[in-house]
Amino acid sequence: xxxxxxxxxxxxxxxxxxxxxxxxxxxxxxxxxxxxxxxxxxxxxxxxxxxxxxxxxxxxxxxxxxxxxxxxxxxxxxxxxxxxxxxxxxxxxxxxxxxxxxxxxxxxxxxxxxxxxxxxxxxxxxxxxxxxxxxxxxxxxxxxxxxxxxxxxxxxxxxxxxxxxxxxxxxxxxxxxxxxxxxxxxxxxxxxxxxxxxxxxxxxxxxxxxxxxxxxxxxxxxxxxxxxxxxxxxxxxxxxxxxx
Ligand code: ZN
Numbered sequence: 645x646x647x648x649x650x651x652x653x654x655x656x657x658x659x660x661x662x663x664x665x666x667x668x669x670x671x672x673x674x675x676x677x678x679x680x681x682x683x684x685x686x687x688x689x690x691x692x693x694x695x696x697x698x699x700x701x702x703x704x705x706x707x708x709x710x711x712x713x714x715x716x717x718x719x720x721x722x723x724x725x726x727x728x729x730x731x732x733x734x735x736x737x738x739x740x741x742x743x744x745x746x747x748x749x750x751x752x753x754x755x756x757x758x759x760x761x762x763x764x765x766x767x768x769x770x771x772x773x774x775x776x777x778x779x780x781x782x783x784x785x786x787x788x789x790x791x792x793x794x795x796x797x798x799x800x801x802x803x804x805x806x807x808x809x810x811x812x813x814x815x816x817x818x819x820x821x822x823x824x825x826x827x828x829x830x831x832x833x834x835x836x837x838x839x840x841x842x843x844x845x846x847x848x849x850x851x852x853x854x855x856x857x858x859x860x861x862x863x864x865x866x867x868x869x870x871x872x873x874x875x876x877x878x879x880x881x882x883x884x885x886x887x888x
Contacts, residue, residue, distance in 0.1 A: 815859055
């Protein structure tokens with residue numbers, strides 16, 4: 645099975661469309677979405693509709709929870725809170741119900757574990773260091789854990805010696821998964837934070853045991869124009885062109 649693995653779309657329809665176009669050319673059977681479908685960006689309903697038009701597996705992120713009232717908005721910074729309040733007002737009843745029903749984590753395909761943050765703290769943990777990754781590898785039995793939330797395309801590989809190796813995205817060659825235990829983050833579709841404004845995602849092929857990081861340019865100014873129309877915070881608009 646081939647999956648397009650996306651995360652942190654954040655209501656950025658132009659980025660999502662570009663990613664799905666690229667993934668269609670690369671070829672995939674089903675979509676895995678690791679949460680934060682909404683928040684920050686200007687097109688929450690259209691993004692949810694587009695994701696739902698594919699065979700898909702979706703789990704909830706912190707911004708999805710913030711939108712439907714499962715997370716206190718005081719936890720979020722000011723700009724995020726303004727965007728979440730805007731999203732709450734914008735979201736249709738149907739999509740509010742859809743977000744409410746999402747699980748926060750999911751064992752998947754026997755050896756794959758899906759969560760937005762991490763297996764031990766599915767909605768909230770920002771997994772960026774090897775020490776945290778090591779304790780997760782030791783406490784959970786997955787072969788692959790797919791996570792999002794940090795908006796950084798990263799991989800953590802568990803070595804039998806007990807070390808964890810942190811890796812960045814290599815767009816020229818796929819990560820070989822066979823016999824390994826890894827935590828993989830596809831980066832963010834709608835608000836990348838690694839100084840590269842292009843939308844980030846990955847293709848996972850469970851048959852050949854490979855993971856490809858992919859980057860796709862999209863019309864950032866289109867999303868920015870929608871954000872201006874929606875009167876979303878200027879800082880959120882500006883950061884998209886810088887990828888941070
Ligand atoms: Zn996010």
